Amino acid sequence: MARTSQRNKTSTTKENHIESHGHLTNSIHMHRHTPMAMGVLSDHKSLIRDLIALQRSTSLQDPSSNPRSVTELDVSSKNSRRSTHQLKTLLQQLEEMPKRKQRYKGAKRDRRTLNVRRSRARVGISEKTHKSQIAGEGKQQVELDASQDTKNVCGIPWNWSRIHHRGKSFIEKSLSCGLADARVRDADGNSQHFQGNGSNLDRPSFHMNTATESETLSESESESLPLLAEESGNDSYSDIPSDSRSGKSNCRQSRSLTQKYMPKTFKDIVGQSLVTQALANAVARKKIGLVYLFYGPHGTGKTSCARVFSKALNCQSAEQPKPCDMCNSCISHNLGKNQYIIELHPVDNSTKFEKVLESNNYSSNKYHVLIIDECNNLSPVMWGTITRAIDKEPNNVVFILISASLDLPHMVISRCQKFFFPKLKELEILNALQWVSSSEGLEVDRDALKLIASRSDGSLRDAEMTLEQLSLLGQRISVSVVQELVGMISDDKLVDLLDLALSADTINTVKNLRQLIETGVEPLALMSQLATVITDILAGSYAFSSERRRKFFKRPNLSKEDMEKLRQALRILSEAEKQLRVTADKVTWLTAALLQLAPDQNYLLPTSSGATPSNNHTPTIRENLHERVMQGNSDHDDALPSRRKNDENAPSTSNYGARSRLDNSQIWQEVLYNIQSDSLKRFLIQEAKLNSVTLGEAPTVQLTFSSNANKSKAEKFRGQILNAFEATLSCGVILEIRYETKKEIENLENGMTLRRSLTSQNRHFYSGHENEHFVRAIGPHILTEGEVIQTGPVGLGMGKRNKSFWIGEASSSDYKQHLAPPSEGWEMGFGKKDGSIAEKLERENL
Ligand SMILES: Nc1ncnc2c1ncn2[C@@H]1O[C@H](COP(=O)(O)OP(=O)(O)OP(=O)(O)O)[C@@H](O)[C@H]1O
Ligand SMILES: [Zn+2]
Incomplete structure (x- = not known):
């Protein structure tokens, strides 16, 4: 009953609100209310009532927008029916009204919705007031006071513009109603005025944390929108994610899945349990720091977590865990109306940064949270502003910096509490996708979800976006649909290729492969x-x-031998993968690898003594190629990397086999012997250290020098040194010349070798080249050739990294997974999008 009377009160309020404009003389304001010219007003009172009823019925049909009002649902089911009827009447009436010119671009909307919204515009009910009313019904009357205030009633005032950036869209909100000083009841029940009034167009606008719509509206266009017809902008209130991983689904379809399933409480955040636990405890124990840094790969929940943390800081619930997502403060945050939380972004201009960060207008009983996104892309000027703001150590202000990496100004880094957000595990992504698809009622095969998860490189955002794209196809989402969408080769084609390769059908293997590559x-x-x-x-x-008619796979049940051959094939591919990553001629190497899958004993490498190799020995590509060269196997000429093909001085296999058994000191002796110049020989004896020799797919040797000058000197003789190594090892060699500090050398000697994987999207890697350390975000498809070749193999580069880096990195599981003692000398650790084949082998225990 109380609620019903409250609703009646609300509708009266709406009318009062509109009537209250009768006394307004502000022409701008009136202009914005043009459609409800006062003369028309009285004629449309009944329409207003209808519209309000309609709005209610809409909200009641959507359980997520009104999760708590079960009783209301009962009470208003009658209303709901009534309003459907009223809708017709209303639409008929609206048809008779003069058409209002709409000035939207790209707004593709459901016609019915549009008409209803137009009608709202015509009758002069602000969308915002409407939305606040709906929200008020569902949870709290956050905005109700604004419309009850008959002095300055409007609550219309938001102009919205959208900024789309890297798959994220922001709503930029600025106060623009001439007279509006719409109030929001703060969490303590006090009325909080938004800063500024008539000139609020200038008020530093800020990104909202609400969901947005898909269409883009330029700022200027949005500014030119008449406020009352500002349907696309104010629609955001209805887009507010009233659901979450723990909530219900929302009837609005226009929001993307990532917006719709944006976490709202700590428990909605998938994975990242260490981070969420630490932050939740900080809130519970009231141990709040000044600056937080959330860093890690993209799409792992950094921004979401920052928003949840901000919400928790001002949550009014007496109980833990916070945020409760139910108190006034949480709701106003969900509605995007929490003025204590401001998001800044590199796309904002520096003036805006200054305005926001240099403002001293902080209330004492609230946390003001400044979330600064994509910090790794901020300009020096913006950093200057941030550091000045941090220096002031304002009370009640919390800075949350979000960055892909730790490559930020030292002054800031040293003052942050750092939280690393590792890539999400495939299983975590899979479960999240499963949850989303069942909430959305999507028909999807689990294997298809698995594939999406494995392709998303640890980013739940990517996974959700792929799922969304697939859902638009309107058909059952199967593995093959996913493969097609993401540009993968279908399994059938892959098995065809494998079949040809395993049946030693050289010509067709090469042909088939070429076709696929094309x-x-x-x-x-x-x-x-x-x-x-x-x-x-x-x-x-x-x-x-x-x-399919196949040779090798002619029977569905493979024999033990066939299985063994497959296992061998996997090992060959794993080896070849390393080579593929460093070579410019990937297709040739791939062909070469495929041609070795044929289980032809002739391809196996005899040892130097001529004995048959042990069963456990998997010949490397290079060994096999040597063997083929020796055999003059012209059939496979196509497959040979050019260098090998033309290598007339290809060594005898026995030589190679014997060399591979030499230890480093013997190799070094022989290298020195092979150096022609005496002075170079002396120099190397005195200054160089052969750190490691790795044979196999990409034979690599590493020479270290204890001073940069010596290293540079050696670089000048790279050609000679390389020749000496190649002559010694009888194969092509990658020569790394490095400068290591004494400490690093000691560490190396103690076996503390760190392997860093060069890997896919946004994982940073470090080059020891020139002992300069830099962080790079790598594009989606792993490394380009140039990058590997220019930077050389992965380096250590511990020197200039600060302690916090190592602490932060070491605490991340992502890092641990790449921290391993060297297995044989210096090893090139290459990662890959879905984990390397070697990792796969390990995982599958093969
Ligand atoms: N850990 C997570 N838990 C739940 N949802 C997540 C998580 N990570 C990503 N998402 C989903 O992806 C969307 C975007 O995530 P968010 O913006 O928080 O990632 P981010 O790490 O900040 O990415 P970026 O670095 O690119 O800004 C969220 O709205 C949510 O739907
Ligand atoms: Zn709360």
Whole structure:
């Protein structure tokens, strides 16, 4: 009853609100209310009532927008029916009204919704007031006071513009109603005025944390919108995610899945349990720091977590855990109306940064949270503003910096509490996707979700976006649909290729591979897919299609021997993968690898003594190529990397086999022996240290020098040194010349070698080249050739990194996974989008 009377009061308020404009003389304001010219007003009172009823019924049909009002649902089911009827009447009436010119661009809307909104505009009810009313019904009357205030009633005042940036969209909100001083009841029940009034157009606008719509509206366009017709902007209130991972689904379809499933409490955040626990405890114990830094790969929940933390800081619940998502403060945050939380972004101009960060207008009983996103892209001027603001150590202000990496000004880094957000595990992503698809009622195969999860590189945002794209196809989401969408080769085609290769059908293997490559697939991606399909076959989870005629896979049940051959094939691919990452001629190497899958004993490498190699020995590509060269196997000429093909001085296999057994000091002796110049020889004896020799796919040797000058000197003789190594090892060699500090050398000697993986999207890597350390975000498809070649193999580069980096990094599971003692000398640790084949082998225990 109380609620019903409250609603009646609300509708009266709306009318009062509108009537109250009768006394307004402010022309701007009136202009914005043009559609409800006072003369028309009285004629439309009944329409207003209808509209309010309609709005209520809409909100009641959507359980998520009114999660708590079960009783209301009962009470108003009658209203709901009534309003459907009223809708018709209303629309008929509206048709008779003069059409109002709409000035929206790109707004593709449901016609019915649009008409209803137009009608609102015509009758002069502000969207905002409406939305606040709806919100008020569902949870709290946050905005109600604004419309009850008959002096300055409007509550219309928001202009919205959208900024789309890197897949995120922000709503930029600025106060623009001429007279509005719309109030928001703060969490303590006091009325809080928004800063500024008539001139609020100038008020530093800030990004809202609410969901947004898909269409883009330029700022100027949005500014030119008449406020009352500002349907697209103010619609954001209805777009506010009233659901979450723990909530219900929302009937609005226009929001993207990432917006819709944006976490609202700490428990909605997938993975990242250490971070969320620490932050929740900080709130519970009231131990709040001044500056926080959330860093890590993209799409892992940094921004979401910053928003949840901000919400928790001002949550009014007496109980933990916070945020409760139910108190006034939480709700106003969800509605995007919390003026204590401001988001800044590199796309904002520096004036805006100054305005926001240099403002001293902080209330004493609230936390003001400044979330600064994408800090790794801020300009020096913006950093200056931030550091000045941090220096003041304002009370009640919390800075949350969000960055992809730790490559930020030292002064800031040293004052932050740092939280690393590692990539999410595939299983975590899979479960989240499962949850989203069942909430959305999508028909989707679990294997398809698995594939999406494995392709999303630890980013739940990417995974959700892929799922959303797939859902738009309007069909059951199967593995093959996913493969097609993401540009993967279908499993059938992969198995065809594998079949040819395993049946030693050289010509068709090469032909088939070329055809696939011509479709634009990346050799590395193809290799990874081949490995995946082999793994599936070995695990018995691959269902062969009966329609294809194949040789190797002619029977669905493979013999033990065949399985062994597949296992071997996987190892060969794993080896070849390393080579593929460093070579410019990926296709050739991939071809070479495929041609070795044929289980032909002739390809196996005899040892120097001529004995048959042990069963455990998997010949490397290079060994096999040597062997083929020696055999003059012209069939496979195509497959040979050019260097090998033309290598007339290819060593005898026995020589190679014997060399590989030499230890480093013997190799070094022989290298020195092979150096022609005496002075260079002396220099190397005195200054150089052969740190490691790694044979295999990409034979790599590493020479270290204890001073930069010596290192540079050695660089000048790189050609001679390289020749000496190649002559010694009888194969092409990658020569690394490095400068290590004494400490690093000691560490190396103590076996403390750190492997850093060069890897896919946004994982940063460090180059020891020139002993300069820099962080790079790598684009989506792993490394480009140039990057690997220019920077050389992964370096250590511990020197200039500060302690916090190591602490931060070491605490991250992401880092741990790449921290491993060297297995044999210096090892090139390359990661890859879905984990390397080697990792895959390890995982599958093969
Ligand atoms: N850990 C997570 N838990 C729940 N949802 C997540 C998580 N990570 C990403 N998402 C989903 O992806 C969307 C975007 O996430 P968010 O912006 O928080 O990621 P981010 O790490 O800040 O990414 P970026 O660095 O690119 O800004 C969220 O709205 C949510 O739907
Ligand atoms: Zn709360």
